[in-house]
Amino acid sequence: MRRLEGRVAIIAGGATGIGAACAERLVAEGCRVVIGDLNIDEARNLCAKLGDNTHAIHYDAADEGSIKQMVDGAVSHFGRLDILHNNVALTSYEVNVQDTTVVDIPLTIWRQVFEVNVTSFLLGSRFAIPHMIAAGGGSIINTSSGSGRLGDLVRTAYGVSKAAVISLTQHIATQYGADNIRCNAITPGVIMTKNMEIVAADLSQIIKPHVLTPRLGKPEDIAAMVAFLASDDSAYVTGQALACDGGMQAHQPQIVDVRRFEAQQGAGVPK
Numbered sequence: 363m364r365r366l367e368g369r370v371a372i373i374a375g376g377a378t379g380i381g382a383a384c385a386e387r388l389v390a391e392g393c394r395v396v397i398g399d400l401n402i403d404e405a406r407n408l409c410a411k412l413g414d415n416t417h418a419i420h421y422d423a424a425d426e427g428s429i430k431q432m433v434d435g436a437v438s439h440f441g442r443l444d445i446l447h448n449n450v451a452l453t454s455y456e457v458n459v460q461d462t463t464v465v466d467i468p469l470t471i472w473r474q475v476f477e478v479n480v481t482s483f484l485l486g487s488r489f490a491i492p493h494m495i496a497a498g499g500g501s502i503i504n505t506s507s508g509s510g511r512l513g514d515l516v517r518t519a520y521g522v523s524k525a526a527v528i529s530l531t532q533h534i535a536t537q538y539g540a541d542n543i544r545c546n547a548i549t550p551g552v553i554m555t556k557n558m559e560i561v562a563a564d565l566s567q568i569i570k571p572h573v574l575t576p577r578l579g580k581p582e583d584i585a586a587m588v589a590f591l592a593s594d595d596s597a598y599v600t601g602q603a604l605a606c607d608g609g610m611q612a613h614q615p616q617i618v619d620v621r622r623f624e625a626q627q628g629a630g631v632p633k
């Protein structure tokens with residue numbers, strides 16, 4: 363399918379993982395894609411792989427001026443802007459281990475996470491919306507997380523920041539719908555990027571019994587949703603937070619315990 367012929371997208375935080383898969387899918391759909399990332403080497407490598415319809419821009423999601431330069435740079439390179447995928451997040455090990463509980467999390471980490479995971483989405487949208495209005499409308503897609511919907515033992519800032527992304531999504535959809543700008547969020551479950559394969563091999567064993575599908579998520583699963591939300595196939599979809607998580611949050615939370623209990627009772631494991 364080439365649903366995005368003639369359109370221009372920015373993927374903010376697009377050099378690796380989910381963002382890279384999204385870039386590949388949007389290009390396959392006929393879109394011209396700017397890949398914004400702090401990791402400019404990976405962004406350039408990806409552009410070299412995906413071809414002339416891509417352009418890498420170095421940006422830092424913690425720096426307002428840098429976000430504006432990325433958005434304006436995309437418009438001056440490709441001449442318009444139709445799609446903004448806010449995908450960046452602070453995913454580094456150093457931040458994750460300090461993102462602990464409400465009592466213990468250092469405020470510097472809380473603020474750092476919010477700066478990148480939430481404020482950069484606000485600013486990217488702020489700078490993109492006038493260009494989208496000039497182009498006749500647009501689609502903003504925000505990567506949230508299943509972590510934004512449920513409490514957790516740790517990673518307080520990450521979870522709360524992803525909940526804020528859902529609310530920001532609804533506010534953008536409400537305020538700019540009349541300008542033909544749609545805004546939706548995706549809440550991925552566990553998505554096995556190369557990085558996740560390395561850091562979360564054990565985690566995936568814990569998660570697997572809670573997922574209803576036979577396999578865990580792939581970056582391409584999110585890319586397919588991004589392509590749908592970017593295209594006119596989703597023309598009447600806005601202000602939504604759509605889960606792509608293999609049904610992980612669709613069932614009674616105790617099903618894994620029920621299966622284990624029934625197995626212990628010799629009743630066999632229900633499918």
Ligand SMILES: NC(=O)c1ccc[n+]([C@@H]2O[C@H](COP(=O)([O-])OP(=O)(O)OC[C@H]3O[C@@H](n4cnc5c(N)ncnc54)[C@H](O)[C@@H]3O)[C@@H](O)[C@H]2O)c1
Nearest residue numbers: 375377378379380400401422423449451453507550552553
């Ligand atoms: N992988 C999962 O299981 C999963 C699950 C739920 C949500 N998500 C969300 O999906 C998105 C992508 O995650 P991913 O797993 O592909 O991670 P990733 O680490 O591969 O991608 C994040 C990208 O953001 C870039 N980045 C980090 N800090 C930056 C900054 N300050 N300025 C500019 N770029 C910066 C990184 O260089 C990287 O390319 C994130 O929003 C994440 O929270 C991922």
